[in-house]
Amino acid sequence: MSTVTGTWKRHRTGRTRATPWTWPLRDRLALTAGLAAPFLVALALVxxxxxxxxxxxxxxxxxxxxxxxxxxxxxxxxxxxLSAAAWFDFFLTRPYETFVINASADIETAVLLLIVGLIVSQLAARARRLEIMTVTDAAHLARIHRTADLVQSANSADTVVDHVRGELTELLGLRACRFEYGTLLGRPPRLEKDGTVTVGRRIWNPDTDGWPEGEIELRAYGNGHYLGRFMLAPGPGAVPALQARLVAVTLADQTGAALDTSGPVGG
Structure with missing residues (x-):
């Protein structure tokens, strides 16, 4: 990740990419704590x-x-x-309050502190990501289950479409989402079954390229027949992970099943 700056960096697609100033509040607070907490603890040990x-x-x-x-x-x-190793050296090894260490044993301790700190920090961060992934998986599964239940119980496809529009907006962080039924018009970028995006004949990878400009279509099929499409207007945040995009495709498929069963969406 880049160092802290006060500017936005613009991606070659024309969309902005997040710098540390735009990270989630929790990550920004953790970064601040990473700088300050080892200093304060080492100072308290003086x-x-x-x-x-x-x-x-x-x-x-x-x-x-x-x-x-x-x-x-x-x-x-x-x-x-890094902060812990630096302040351990500065406050807790002789000569005190310098970044110099005279004793070889203290040098070894400082180096081990840095190495162990780096290792356990990576393990702890990985454990946090796995926890988030588990929670996210459960949320994705709940979306799919809610939609499946609605497909079975709804009296009209309009209800399913409106529900999925809301789910897609939240899931993908969209600025807007609408549904079009009928003939395909134009050739907007398309979210594909594998979570990638096609722009014309070119494959577009949102994970590296960001969202393409303009609305993105997500087609709904029933029994192999095209029945409509969601038009997605991406929001300003980061592109959702592949897993979220695949869930979006599943939701569109469920919409297609509802359309195939209940008929076209009204007006």
């Missing part, structure tokens, strides 16, 4: 530095690194590990 072993002091700082990485991103964990 009165005890003659009686506290360097190993124990290093372990305390490792706990701080783990806490930061667990709450924030991988980047925050790395920053915390």
């Amino acid at each position: 009165p005890f530095r003659t009686s506290l072993s360097h190993t124990n002091a290093a372990l305390v700082l490792v706990v701080v690194v783990v806490a930061v990485a667990s709450l924030g991103s991988r980047t925050a964990g790395v920053v915390a590990a």
Whole structure:
């Protein structure tokens, strides 16, 4: 990730890409904590530095690194590990309040603190991502189940279409979403079954290229027949992960099933 700047970086597609200023609040707070928390803890240990072993002091700082990485991103964990090693050197090893270490044992401890801090920060960040992924998977599954239940119980396809429009807007972070029934007009970018996007004859990878400009169509089919399409207007945030885009395709397929059963959407 890039260093903190006060500017937006513009992608070659013309859409803006997020810098650390635009990260989620939790990640920004974790990055700040990664810089400040090791400093404050090392400073708090100064009165005890003659009686506290360097190993124990290093372990305390490792706990701080783990806490930061667990709450924030991988980047925050790395920053915390570097900060912990620097302030351990500055406050807790002789000569004090310099970034110089005389004793070889202290050098080893500082290096081990950095290495262990980096390793555990990555493990903690990975554990957090796995937890988020599990929660996200459950949310995706709930969307699919809600829509499937509605397809079975709704009296008209309009109800399903309106429901899926709302689900797609939330799922993909859309600025707007509308549904068109009938003949295909124009050749807008299209969200495909595999979660990629085609622009004309070219394959467009949203994960690396961002969303293409303009509305993106997501087609709904029933029994292999085209029945309508959702027109997606992407919002200003990051492109949703592949998993979310595949869920969107599933929701469109469920809409197609409802249209095939109940008939076209009214007006």
